[in-house]
Amino acid sequence: MEKTKFKTEHVDGINIAYREAGDNKKPSLLLLHGYPSSSHQYRKVFNRLADKYHLIAPDYPGFGHSDFPAPDQYDYTFDNISKTINSFLEKLEIDNYAIVIQDYGAPVGFRIALAHPERVTAIITQNGNAYEEGIGEAWKPIKKLWANRIKENEEALLDAFSLEGLKWNYTHGTQDVESVNPDCWHLDYLRMQRPYAKKVNIDLWYDYQNNLKQYPQWQAYLREHQPPVLVVWGKNDEYFPESGAAAFKKDSKNIEYYIYDTGHFAMEEYGDKIIDEIEKFMTKIA
Secondary structure, three states, X not given: OOOOEEEXXXXXXXXXXXXXXXXXXXXXXXXXXXXXXXXXXXXXXXXXXXXXXXXXXXXXXXXXXXXXXXXXXXXXXXXXXHHHHHHHHHHOOOOOEEEEEOOOHHHHHHHHHHHOHHHEEEEEEOOOOOOHHHOOHHHHHHHHHXXXXXXXXXXXXXXXXOHHXXXXXXXXXXXXXXXXXXHHHHXXXXXXXXXXXXXXXXXXXXXXXXXXXXXXXXXXXXHHHOOOXXXXXXXXXXXXXXXXXXXXXXXXXXXXXXXXXXXXOHHHXXXXXXXXXXXXXXXXXX
16 A cells, blocks of 8 residues: 655745655546645545555645645635646646546646646546536525625625534535544634635635636637546535536547535545546546
8 A cells, every 4th residue: 555645845935735645657646626625635535546546636825734825925816826736736747647626626627737738638527617507506605795795795605614614515415424524624624713714715715706707718628638537526516516517528528427416525425436436437548
């Protein structure tokens, strides 16, 4: 069994924490996490696949164990986070990888893919959205913020940062709540108590509207470059419902498609099945 190493790389003035495992001469999987998590969400992948692939999963600035610069010292937008992660990959000289995306991993990953399509061997999406039909009911209060960023609309979102609000991200739509590790939302809750954490996350929710504007570019990338795509999706996700998964079929010709009766963090409840599909998929494209 390959051991997971917990490392840090200094990138553009910021310490980026990441976990890495496996032989870097083997095919690489770049695992990009979602909100409100970190590379911690991919621990099951590391436990299962480190002996077969080179695995690397960074924490974005302000997430996990990476530095959390103040908002006046770092621009918390998806454009800027993507630039930081791309610089991180270039500093480590990682230039050939399949991208695993979930939630925020999609806007980060697709920006990297657009910048360097020649480096991307495949896309594995677990509730990582790229289509407007994949924007679900849970975005309603955030859409109010997009329309009018006033204090009232910001304060309406604060319950999402409570312990119960964070738990909801992991447990809503699951069939067996007891199969989901509560460490997930407790870790997220502790990180949310840091100075300006709530402001930064509201800033990112506000900036998310710019991802929708880029969807046509991401879809064009899929049509033009036709990377192999594996869809492994929790259908009960209120952020990104199954309609977002199905939309990939419009643009991707080489696609495998699996839907699970669970929620946003599908790998928490169906990790073994999803990782089995990732392993089979990677064997085919290698």
